[in-house]
Structures are given as C-alpha cells and as structure tokens.
Amino acid sequence: MRLVSTRNAGNTVGALEGVLKGIADDGGLFVPETFPQISRECIEEIGGMTYAQAAARVLGFYFEMDPEELLAMTTAAYENFDDARVTPMKKLGKREFVLELFHGPTLAFKDMALQLLPRLMGAALAENGGKEDVLILTATSGDTGKAALEGFKDVPRTKIAVFYPEEGVSSMQKLQMVTQGGENTYVCAVRGNFDDAQTGVKQVFADPQMAEKVREKGYVFSSANSINFGRLAPQIVYYIYAYARLVRAGEVRMGDEVNITVPTGNFGNILAAYYAKRMGLPVAKLICASNKNNVLTDFFDSGRYVTNRMFFKTMSPSMDILISSNLERLLFEVTERNAKYIEELMQTLKNEGQYSMDGSYQRLMAEEFYADFADDVRTMRTIRRIYKNYGYLMDPHTAVAQTVYEDYMTRTGDRKPSITVSTASPFKFVQDVLFAVNGERIEDPFDAAIKLSAVTGIPLPAQIASLKDAPVRFADCVDKDGLSDVILHML
Numbered sequence: 001m002r003l004v005s006t007r008n009a010g011n012t013v014g015a016l017e018g019v020l021k022g023i024a025d026d027g028g029l030f031v032p033e034t035f036p037q038i039s040r041e042c043i044e045e046i047g048g049m050t051y052a053q054a055a056a057r058v059l060g061f062y063f064e065m066d067p068e069e070l071l072a073m074t075t076a077a078y079e080n081f082d083d084a085r086v087t088p089m090k091k092l093g094k095r096e097f098v099l100e101l102f103h104g105p106t107l108a109f110k111d112m113a114l115q116l117l118p119r120l121m122g123a124a125l126a127e128n129g130g131k132e133d134v135l136i137l138t139a140t141s142g143d144t145g146k147a148a149l150e151g152f153k154d155v156p157r158t159k160i161a162v163f164y165p166e167e168g169v170s171s172m173q174k175l176q177m178v179t180q181g182g183e184n185t186y187v188c189a190v191r192g193n194f195d196d197a198q199t200g201v202k203q204v205f206a207d208p209q210m211a212e213k214v215r216e217k218g219y220v221f222s223s224a225n226s227i228n229f230g231r232l233a234p235q236i237v238y239y240i241y242a243y244a245r246l247v248r249a250g251e252v253r254m255g256d257e258v259n260i261t262v263p264t265g266n267f268g269n270i271l272a273a274y275y276a277k278r279m280g281l282p283v284a285k286l287i288c289a290s291n292k293n294n295v296l297t298d299f300f301d302s303g304r305y306v307t308n309r310m311f312f313k314t315m316s317p318s319m320d321i322l323i324s325s326n327l328e329r330l331l332f333e334v335t336e337r338n339a340k341y342i343e344e345l346m347q348t349l350k351n352e353g354q355y356s357m358d359g360s361y362q363r364l365m366a367e368e369f370y371a372d373f374a375d376d377v378r379t380m381r382t383i384r385r386i387y388k389n390y391g392y393l394m395d396p397h398t399a400v401a402q403t404v405y406e407d408y409m410t411r412t413g414d415r416k417p418s419i420t421v422s423t424a425s426p427f428k429f430v431q432d433v434l435f436a437v438n439g440e441r442i443e444d445p446f447d448a449a450i451k452l453s454a455v456t457g458i459p460l461p462a463q464i465a466s467l468k469d470a471p472v473r474f475a476d477c478v479d480k481d482g483l484s485d486v487i488l489h490m491l
C-alpha cells in the first residue's frame with residue numbers, strides 16, 4: 001500500500017518508507033492511498049484469532065511484508081501484556097462495553113502501537129538500505145512519551161528524545177519518563193504546555209539546517225507521535241478486533257452497527273476508529289470526548305477551529321491539547337482529498353491560530369461524529385458513580401469518555417451497542433482517582449497508590465511500584481524554542 005501526503009496527493013511513498021519518514025517533506029501527514037475493504041468473513045475469522053494474529057492480518061492490508069515476518073513482529077509486540085487477551089472488554093450495561101487498552105508495559109493505550117512501531121521501523125531501515133540511523137523526536141502530554149521510550153529503549157540504530165510540558169503531566173507520568181533506562185533515551189521538560197512542545201518538535205522537523213546537522217552526525221529524523229502512520233495503523237486493529245470478539249461472543253449480530261466513544265486529544269485514536277469504519281467495520285457514530293480544552297467540541301459544532309483560547313490544566317492531562325494534529329487527516333477525507341485546500345487551512349492555522357470550514361463539510365462530519373466535553377467536576381463524579389454502581393475503576397480520561405457517552409444517550413436516545421475506549425490505568429492518575437473514589441487527598445503518589453489498591457482491592461501494578469526507588473536520570477528543562485540545541489547536544 002502506498003501512502004499519500006495530505007498536502008500534496010502527488011507525493012506518495014511506500015508504507016514502510018512513510019513509517020521511517022514520520023512526516024511528509026511538504027509538512028503533510030501520510031494517509032493510505034485507498035482504504036482496503038474488510039469483508040464480513042474476514043471479521044468473523046478475526047473473531048477467532050489471538051490479538052497478535054488479528055494484528056498481523058489487519059496490518060497485512062497496509063504493509064506488504066511476508067505474513068510470517070509480520071506475525072513474528074506482532075507476537076513479540078504483544079507478548080508482555082499483563083492480560084493474555086491483550087485488549088479485554090468489560091461489560092458495564094446491557095449493551096455497553098469498555099475496551100481496555102492499558103495492559104501493556106507502560107499502562108496506556110499508546111503501548112498498542114509503540115510496542116510495534118520500533119519493529120516496523122527496523123523493517124523499514126532494512127528495506128531502505130540507507131546508512132543513517134533514526135532519531136525519534138516525540139512530544140508528549142504524558143502517555144506517548146513513556147510508551148515511546150519503552151518501545152525504543154536500546155533498539156539498535158535508533159535514539160529517542162521525548163519532550164513533555166514541565167507542569168503538564170501527572171506525577172506518575174513524569175516519574176515514568178524521568179527514570180527511563182536505556183542507552184539511547186533522552187527526556188527533557190519544556191517550559192510551556194503540550195502544544196508548545198509539539199510545535200517545537202514540528203519546527204525542528206521542518207528546519208532543513210537541523211536536518212543537515214543531524215545527518216552529519218549520522219541520523220535522520222522520525223516521529224513516535226500519531227502524526228506517524230506507523231502509530232495509526234496498529235490502532236485500527238483493536239477496533240476491528242473488539243467488534244469481531246463481540247460478534248463471536250454473541251453480544252452483537254454481524255453487520256449491526258456499534259457506536260464508539262474515544263477520549264480525544266491529538267485525534268489519533270478516534271481517527272483510527274474512523275479508518276476502521278472506512279475499511280467497512282459497521283460503526284454508526286464516532287463520539288469524540290474532550291475535557292475542558294474543548295476545541296474539538298466547538299469545531300464539530302461550528303466548523304470553526306480556534307486555538308486562540310484559554311488553555312486549562314485538567315485531571316486528564318494527556319488530553320490537554322489545543323492543536324489536534326490528526327484532524328488534518330480527517331479534513332483531507334471530508335474534503336475528498338483536496339490537498340490544496342488542506343494546505344491553505346493549515347497555513348491559516350499556523351499564521352492566525354484558527355480556520356473555518358465550509359458549512360457543507362461540517363454537515364458531512366456531523367453525520368459521522370458527535371462531539372462533547374466533560375469538565376473535571378463531572379469527570380470526578382463519573383469515576384465515583386461508576387465505581388459505586390459497578391465496582392469498576394476508571395482513569396480520568398476514560399471517565400471523560402463515559403460522561404460524554406452517557407450525555408449522548410440521554411440526548412439522542414440512541415441505544416446501539418457501544419464501545420467506550422479506556423486509555424490508561426487509573427494508577428497513572430492516582431491522587432485524583434483516589435479522591436474521586438473515597439474523598440481522600442494524599443499528595444504522595446506512592447502513598448496514594450497503596451491506598452487506592454487497598455480501597456479497591458486492585459493490585460498495585462508492578463510498573464508503578466518499581467518507580468519508587470528508581471533513580472531520576474533526566475532533569476533538563478528548556479524553553480520552547482530551545483529544542484534544537486538540546487537535540488544536537490544529546491547526539
């Protein structure tokens with residue numbers, strides 16, 4: 001499968017080449033040239049497979065690789081998850097399911113792609129035959145950073161640098177990153193918010209002088225963020241697998257549509273669900289759930305994307321984002337792949353911090369998407385209520401999604417089977433989750449974690465317990481325009 005750039009449909013690359021490049025030379029994002037179609041028979045077959053087999057099957061549509069090689073990669077990627085099902089589902093209501101995506105090594109859904117991406121990158125390096133190694137730059141609002149570090153740790157021919165907002169991640173997320181092991185890893189705080197970190201990284205990507213300096217040192221840039229198609233493709237798999245498993249379990253009839261609710265920041269996870277739908281998965285509404293940084297809610301309501309607005313720090317920090325990179329990929333599709341128009345919109349966004357879409361596009365998007373948001377107070381109440389009523393503990397991001405989904409049902413009366421995506425372990429946001437559950441405020445994250453475990457009976461994840469005595473390896477902090485210097489220094 002070839003990939004095309006959202007800013008120049010004539011700019012195409014092979015799928016593995018796209019993974020290696022991360023972002024197109026014209027600044028656009030790579031998308032599949034067409035959406036391969038998945039038949040009902042294929043979905044049925046996938047329902048009887050292990051997750052690794054399903055992943056190899058779905059990814060085989062995009063990556064022209066030896067099926068055995070692909071299966072070996074997916075098997076290795078998902079073998080160290082703490083649940084043999086990899087993405088177990090919990091049934092909360094009669095037709096409501098929570099899809100748990102946090103059973104990987106770093107306790108967030110990012111592991112689903114970032115345990116695989118380094119392997120795809122290795123295949124891309126082998127295919128490409130170039131002599132340069134890869135320098136992965138990553139901006140994170142908390143979860144991607146750790147998952148990328150863990151995925152790329154000590155992977156031959158790679159180095160990885162992660163930039164996070166100094167005050168913009170939870171204490172556990174920060175500890176996970178600054179204690180990261182590995183000879184090829186580097187972590188640095190940025191004075192600013194996630195958008196500053198992400199914009200800083202994108203500026204480095206776009207700077208030809210930096211590319212030259214880095215090349216002189218034997219590296220080419222790539223990305224572990226969802227701007228890289230190699231992050232998106234593995235995320236399509238779990239939507240198809242979830243549907244197939246529900247059919248197999250007799251919870252959904254083959255062909256019946258489901259609604260999918262996704263807590264959304266950079267728009268990558270929900271875009272993967274949209275791609276699954278474009279591949280033929282029976283999906284009705286894609287429900288885009290935001291926290292108080294509700295730029296996407298406003299966009300779907302009005303067709304205006306406005307980033308010149310107040311930035312809020314919330315208890316769901318991974319979604320504290322105003323510039324949702326992957327929206328560009330959706331706009332490319334709804335405008336029938338009008339790359340020139342997308343280029344103009346993105347330039348307007350860069351120069352003016354906002355853009356407006358034509359009303360007809362807005363109506364098209366409203367057919368597929370529903371968007372809303374939940375603030376911290378409602379999120380907190382949802383965690384408490386769901387725990388009380390179902391004995392089920394949600395992290396704040398999942399609780400945002402649950403709140404928005406419940407509002408959607410109340411407003412529309414839509415009772416189709418529903419999948420709500422659970423993106424992280426509650427132990428990553430432990431002080432807030434403990435407070436939501438029993439009203440207790442414990443500032444020390446480890447004391448809070450021990451208490452949460454005692455109160456709920458959920459074992460403390462080993463990945464969290466081991467952070468307590470892990471030495472801090474990274475304490476650097478830079479201004480948002482200082483990324484280039486630290487990158488060159490790190491090399």
Ligand SMILES: N[C@@H](CCOP(=O)(O)O)C(=O)O
Nearest residue numbers: 140141142143144225226266
């Ligand atoms: N929520 C993310 C922000 C980056 O998103 P990505 O999906 O593009 O990597 C995070 O946790 O870092």
